[in-house]
Amino acid sequence: MRRLAPVVALGAAALVAVAGCGAQSTGSLGNVKLAAADAVQQSAQKAEEVTSYSADVVLDASGGEKESGKIQGSMLYQSKPQLATDIRLDTITFGGQNVPGGARAILTGDTVYVKSELINRFAGTTKPWTKVSLSELDAKGQSEIRKFMDQAQQFDxxxxxxxxxxxxxxxAVGIETVGGVDTTHYSGTFPVAEAAQLIxxxxxEKLQEQLSQAKNVKFDLWADAQNLPRKVTLSGAEKEATFNLTALFKGFNEPVEITAPPADQVGDMPEHRGGN
Structure with missing residues (x-):
């Protein structure tokens, strides 16, 4: 599991770098025709206006029989009235072994609530949920939760x-339907070093670190008539390990409900456990 971790981080970071543009191939949706570069530029502008959305994500990583894994889950995101995310990882598999119960993390304001059987066992907590302030993660030595939340916040x-x-x-590849919505399918690759300069x-630094060894990072992007991304797939490699990631986005600017768990189910994260 420990050796597979960089591959999983690679896939999580890759979700940030979902696709690219630059060539002059054209795509069409209805009566609208745009150069691929122009279409994705407009997607970037439209995405700036999105304040909430949901996503379904599947990540498959391989690196040998004992170093292969799968993560499957979903998330809710909102930026207003305050930043909040609810991430559910229903399936977490490493080396053929399942992480019991998966994991869930809720971020509201500057407080993280985590529900994980493994974390509970490791930290010695008795409540279903544990909480910790983002500002206290480093002080309390919660490196694994810090890494998890750093990756989660990249789902921007x-x-x-x-x-x-x-x-x-x-x-542009063609016109395809994703989740009942007509989209234009784009395909290509992106250079990590140049992409990192845009964020x-x-x-x-974290993106460059996580993708520094990635080779042949390929993407496919399906954008709707408003140029918003409806589906993204990514594939890449780190040395002898590979990852394939699929993300489906929906519910743009629709109301989402992200709330903290009931107080009687929440315990504080013990200090100085899971150190660096």
Whole structure:
């Protein structure tokens, strides 16, 4: 499991870098025809306006019989009136072994609530949920939760689509239906170093670190008539390990309900456990 972790992180970070643009191939949706580069540029602009959405994600990683794994789950996201996310990982498998009960994390404001049988066993907590302030994660030595939340906060639609503009070889493939919605399918690759320069400097180093060994990072993007991404697939490699990730986005700007768990089910995270 420990050796597979970088591959899983690679796939999670890859969700940020979902696609790219740059070539002059054209795609059409209805009567609208746009150069692939222009279409993805418009997607980046539209994504800036999105304040809430939901996503379904599947990540398959391989690195030998004992180092293969799968993560499958979903998330809710909102940026207003305050940043909040609800991430459910229903399936977590490493080396043929399942993580019992999966995992769930809710971020509201600056507080993280985590529900995980493994974390409960490791930390010695008795409540179903444990909580910790984001500002206290490092102080309390909760490195694994810090890594998890760092990756979770990369599920930012606007930041993701901004990375797409770094691609040099995007092309339109055709018109396809995703979740009952007509979309234009784009395909290409993106250079990690150049894409990293387009995002928040606070996230840049982490992205470069997680994707520094990635080879042949390929993407497919399905964008709807409003140029919003409806589906993304990514594939890449780190040395002898590979990952394949699929993300389905929906519910743009629709109301989402993200609430903290009941107080009587929440315990505090013990200090100085799971250190660096």
């Amino acid at each position: 639609l606007a930041g993701t689509v901004k990375l797409l503009t770094a691609s040099k070889d995007v092309k 928040d400097p606070a996230k840049r």
